Amino acid sequence: MSVQDDKREIQMVDRFNLEVPEGRKRADIDASLTIAGQTVDFELKSATRKGVSTVRDLGPGHFAKWKNIHWLFGVYDARGEKLQHSYYASPDAMVAWISSKEEYVRPDVSLAQHAMKGISESSVIDLLGEKEYYTKQEARWVMKNQWTAAKYEEQADLTSGKDIRYSLDRMVEIMRERCLYVMSRGATLNNPHIPMTYIEKLPMIKEEPAIHLRKLVADYLGKASMTEDATA
Structure with a gap:
């Protein structure tokens, strides 16, 4: 992770009042929050006009890791220093993009x-x-x-x-x-980008970010719980 990316990640953690696991390694989750007694894991990404870079050698291990991950995409100013607004993606909201990449590497x-x-x-x-x-x-x-x-x-x-x-x-x-x-290791994609056209369809967070995020996550968890009860 570059110094600039690290600074942005810290800024997003502070903005949304998230928790960072002690001794976190590069392959671990970026941050988490606890809501209604449930810990929710987050992937934090910085967005540019080209979209959002993901990881090098994207493969089966990442697909498994991202299955239940929530995402925050921070949009910065032209200098890449000031966080202007963010987008939230629940695990369900990322299924279409992740599935398309998983299908691409499935033959390999x-x-x-x-x-x-x-x-x-x-x-x-x-x-x-x-x-x-x-x-x-x-x-x-x-x-x-x-x-x-x-x-x-x-x-x-x-x-x-x-x-x-x-x-x-x-x-x-x-x-x-x-x-x-x-x-x-050969059945991977090299840092595929999530396009801004995909991200901009997600809920935007601008005002009271920590409160707004928790409301979005609570709504998602509530709907997920109702779906599980209905199919049980």
Whole structure:
């Protein structure tokens, strides 16, 4: 995140009286608010004449993350310094745009999944040799830093004492997961923009932003609750 984007995000957090998780990392949610005992997560974005940039390598992980996310789009002056007004998008309001991007990458995701299924025992043996068991070092050679140290231990099915070991079947699973990860990285879009024509159809927030936002979110949560009750 650039310094300018970071300043804008802080400005939006202050303007709407939002909360930022302590120790937030780049991939985490931007901010949240608690309303009627429910915590609502937000994605904060700055809007320009070209629209709103999203993320590099937009793929399945982002689609899953954004399923229940609420959005705030801040529109700034020509210098990009003063927040003029904002637009609010509920999760439902973003479905059309997100679904269009998800549909675009779906063939590549499907291809990655089918390629993963092609990994077999012979794939492991060809790479690592036929052995009674496989070591943590060999598993790390395949998975790199994709897993934490704890997960390497958790996934080991032949551990003996302090020796972390994996069966041939487990190594097949590990290679499949790595294959899916590697191929899925290609099943992405590079920073697709949300056009202003899409954003300008959303509810605008200008006066009393913190109060107005909470009313919009409360209305959405109320409607969502009624829909769930009706379909239960």
